[in-house]
Amino acid sequence: MSGRRVALVTGAAGGIGTATLAALARDGYDVVGVDVAPVTGPAVESHVVDVRDAPALAALAADVVARRGRLDAVVAAAAVVGGGAPLWETPPEVLDELWEVDAKGVWTTAAVTVPHLLAGPEPHLARFVAIASAAGEHGLFSLSAYTTVKHAVIGIVRGLAADLVGTGVTAVAVSPGATRTPMLTATAALYGLSGEEGIAELARHQGLRRPLEPAEIADVVAACCSPAGAALHGSVVSADGGFGI
Numbered sequence: 001m002s003g004r005r006v007a008l009v010t011g012a013a014g015g016i017g018t019a020t021l022a023a024l025a026r027d028g029y030d031v032v033g034v035d036v037a038p039v040t041g042p043a044v045e046s047h048v049v050d051v052r053d054a055p056a057l058a059a060l061a062a063d064v065v066a067r068r069g070r071l072d073a074v075v076a077a078a079a080v081v082g083g084g085a086p087l088w089e090t091p092p093e094v095l096d097e098l099w100e101v102d103a104k105g106v107w108t109t110a111a112v113t114v115p116h117l118l119a120g121p122e123p124h125l126a127r128f129v130a131i132a133s134a135a136g137e138h139g140l141f142s143l144s145a146y147t148t149v150k151h152a153v154i155g156i157v158r159g160l161a162a163d164l165v166g167t168g169v170t171a172v173a174v175s176p177g178a179t180r181t182p183m184l185t186a187t188a189a190l191y192g193l194s195g196e197e198g199i200a201e202l203a204r205h206q207g208l209r210r211p212l213e214p215a216e217i218a219d220v221v222a223a224c225c226s227p228a229g230a231a232l233h234g235s236v237v238s239a240d241g242g243f244g245i
């Protein structure tokens with residue numbers, strides 16, 4: 001038990017998750033990575049756990065606290081994308097999978113970790129951050145299921161933030177725009193786009209007129225996890241480079 005502040009990141013093998021490991025490690029956290037894929041990055045430990053598996057995630061969170069003595073920050077980044085057709089042509093199974101991973105996975109992550117944030121030595125510095133999306137605030141065509149579940153992520157954070165009033169522990173949603181990760185490539189493919197041109201097309205709607213880099217989103221997440229992040233409690237932080245301007 002080192003006494004160092006501890007963060008847990010889901011989706012830690014992905015583009016934004018890996019960058020978040022690095023940003024939180026830089027800020028002095030011992031970071032625990034969780035993903036269904038092997039995690040490569042500056043995590044002090046990593047675990048292959050599916051966020052749909054509530055008992056496994058609960059056991060992992062309890063084990064981390066038992067071994068490391070505390071849990072101070074949780075970033076729920078695990079998600080999948082799906083769609084590529086109008087709502088009326090989208091099989092309900094697409095919504096089911098996205099609901100289970102992207103929405104209920106964030107709910108479960110909060111349910112099994114927030115009690116440890118509340119019970120920690122410095123709850124006024126403890127942070128829960130869920131990665132939502134610009135699709136949590138806007139309707140994206142041919143992505144109705146993803147749009148639905150990302151709106152739900154924002155609902156989860158707002159409900160959680162209301163439940164955390166007065167505890168010191170904060171809950172925030174960060175909504176990235178088009179960010180250069182495997183998910184962006186997969187999203188481009190849903191629109192029949194590929195390569196740099198496909199990525200550029202998805203980023204065309206951002207005021208920056210370029211894709212965001214995972215490290216840029218990770219820096220926003222790290223700011224939410226910092227002491228100054230207290231002021232963001234209950235907020236949806238748009239990290240989309242100016243969506244639609």
Ligand SMILES: NC(=O)c1ccc[n+]([C@@H]2O[C@H](COP(=O)([O-])OP(=O)(O)OC[C@H]3O[C@@H](n4cnc5c(N)ncnc54)[C@H](O)[C@@H]3O)[C@@H](O)[C@H]2O)c1
Nearest residue numbers: 011013014015016035036050051078079133178179181183
């Ligand atoms: N890249 C973008 O343009 C973009 C835009 C807006 C929001 N986001 C959101 O950012 C977050 C990170 O996405 P990313 O772009 O880094 O994508 P990514 O595909 O690179 O990473 C997602 C990670 O989640 C993991 N994962 C998937 N299902 C899982 C499960 N059931 N249990 C545990 N891990 C699971 C994957 O293995 C992967 O490593 C996601 O919530 C995504 O919806 C991304």
